[in-house]
Amino acid sequence: MIKLIDDEHIFEGILGGIALAILTYYLQKHKPTPQIVDIFLAFVLAWYIRRAGVNLYLHYTKDE
Numbered sequence: 001m002i003k004l005i006d007d008e009h010i011f012e013g014i015l016g017g018i019a020l021a022i023l024t025y026y027l028q029k030h031k032p033t034p035q036i037v038d039i040f041l042a043f044v045l046a047w048y049i050r051r052a053g054v055n056l057y058l059h060y061t062k063d064e
Helices: 007-030 035-061
Strands: none
Touching (some): 007 035
8 A cells, every 4th residue: 555644744744834833923923024034934943843843753753
């Protein structure tokens, strides 16, 4: 059977989406910069949060 998406990808998508939404909202409300800059910064920060979150998820869920 072909596996298109697994639990790691689901976790990554949920964490990335939540981080992007929260960071975009925060930056738009608290930083006096153009909206495109806020969205870019939120995307970059969300990407790092997503990667760190997935690495932690894999660390705690892998079988030793």
